[in-house]
Amino acid sequence: MTDTARPLTHDLGVGAPHRELLDQVLDKWSLQVLEELCERPSRFNDLRRAVPEVTAKSLTATLRRLERNGIVGREVVSSRPVAVEYSITPLGKTFRDPVDALLVWARAHLPEIQRAREAFDEAEYR
Amino acid sequence: MTDTARPLTHDLGVGAPHRELLDQVLDKWSLQVLEELCERPSRFNDLRRAVPEVTAKSLTATLRRLERNGIVGREVVSSRPVAVEYSITPLGKTFRDPVDALLVWARAHLPEIQRAREAFDEAEYR
DNA sequence: CAGTATCCCTTTGGATACTG
């Protein structure tokens, strides 16, 4: 091809469907839900307790999205009263390593980042 | 024992400041901006051209956020007409590996995820 | 060139009440 060689990231293409996928799966509540489901399959209200700030509405949306993308499974366990169990799928498990890498990074650099924020905020009002 | 061994992720704590940090830095446009700045320092309108869908407003917001978090640097290179160069910081470079891991994952599993989506969507309307 | 200001619309998300 006529184009010059480009760094790896470029070829990975953050532009199109990858970006959309990550949006679906890295949103506000997904990581916490995933974290919980990695530990144990859970029912709807278990998850609400595990992530106390989430509303039923948002939790439903999050679970549906993760289910649609094949990251979590949903199984109706019994009826009367209906019980539904959510669990992580094999595909969902493969997602764990990159997410952990992200969290490790965040943890490692949070102090540095907080210093950067303070420096920035201070410089603004001077 | 009173507590079973727990997976790593739990101890990493996705709940509080990590989540907020990742929100700041993994938003809609950040990855594309970062990708571009990893390749070369760029000026404002270079970035607009590299990410054609972004508006000036959103690009400004993205750059300010990344700058505040110490991920990108901003330098006024000349005046009349003013030129401003954005570049990735050393801290920003450390962010690259986890992001690449994410993109590699997305790329590797996108077909599988698309099948999952189709299956889900089809099941819904049956 | 590198933004800022304004307007406005769309999306997101919480609170609350209700249902199979």
Next chain:
DNA sequence: CAGTATCCAAAGGGATACTG
């Protein structure tokens, strides 16, 4: 128990016009 429905407030983001 596991959601859905409705209402509403706040945030996000685009288009356009303007500025140092």
